Amino acid sequence: MKKVIEVRRHAGFEAARELIATDSGRQMMVQVRRALLEMHNIEAVLLKQRYDEASAQLQATILAMIIGFGSGIFLLLFSFVTVNREVGVRKRAEEALLQLNSELVIANKELLYQNEEKEKRAAELVLANKELLFQNEEKEKRAAELIIAMHDYLTGLPNRRLLSERLSLTLAQCRRNKAMAALLIFDLDNFKIVNDSLGHAVGDTLLQEVAARSAATLKRSTDSISRLGGDEFVILLPQIVALSDAVAIAEKIRNNIKEPYNIEGHTINISCSIGIAVYPDHGEDEITLMKHADDAMYSAKNQGRGKVMVFETEAIHN
Secondary structure (H helix, E strand, O other): OHHHHHHHHHOOHHHHHHHHHOHHHHHHHHHHHHHHHHHHHHHHHHHHHHHHHHHHHHHHHHHHHHHHHHHHHHHHHHHHHHHHHHHHHHHHHHHHHHHHHHHHHHHHHHHHHHHHHHHHHHHHHHHHHHHHHHHHHHHHHHHHHHHHHOEOOOOOOEOHHHHHHHHHHHHHHHHHHOOEEEEEEEEEOOHHHHHHHHOHHHHHHHHHHHHHHHHHHOOOOOOEEEEEEOOEEEEEEEEEOOHHHHHHHHHHHHHHHHOOEEEOOEEEOOOEEEEEEEEOOOOOOHHHHHHHHHHHHHHHHHOOOOOEEEOOOOOOEO
16 A cells, blocks of 8 residues: 555556556455455454443443442432331320320329318318317316316315215215215314414414325225315215225224324324214215214214214214
């Protein structure tokens, strides 16, 4: 080809065409065609290789795109599901939290109401307790006043009022049980002389000691001694077995009272006169028994003092 081109350049077109028309020219053209064909085949092979490579790359790209797209879709779906589930969980959590808050608010209101009720009841209890304390104080005050009203201020013994209540109860029990009871009345012989000679302070102390000695003589819890006033005392003996029981107690009291007293440096000797009335023989009511016991006491004084007398009987002991 180089040679033809030089011939064409130096000798002209015709010389070049003649050269090509010769055997060497034809051979040359054959070689050229062969070379072109070979180049074409090589090019075809290269194109096919490139096509195959391009197809493979395209398929790989498409596969990658499909895989990537699928992965993206999967990731997108997974993200959507995850996010949706997370949103659902959060929503349910928020709803549960709202429900819990609502329940807590209701519970708190209920608790506040209960606390208010408790405080109200506590206040009511405090007021009730104060009222109860006040009532108790009033009762204790009235009881103390009643005790004072029913007891002798000097000796602390029951007075006529309390004696009357005890005597009424004793008579009721004796009627129910068909039992006996005795009433003893005594006073101190010549007590006025002690008051006039030694003074009322010594006389009051003497009365207190007489009350203590007489009370100590009584052994049964049901027996009691009362002071009617002045130097006059009453002993109640519920449910005795016989008249002799009352006489025996009267004698003990008379003997105890006869023992000397040492008061403010003074030795005092004094006696007592005792009258006895028995239920039901000498009376069945308080007034009758008190009168008959008092009559028996004055009979003892008339018989010389320092004696024990039973109603409508003669002196038992001297």
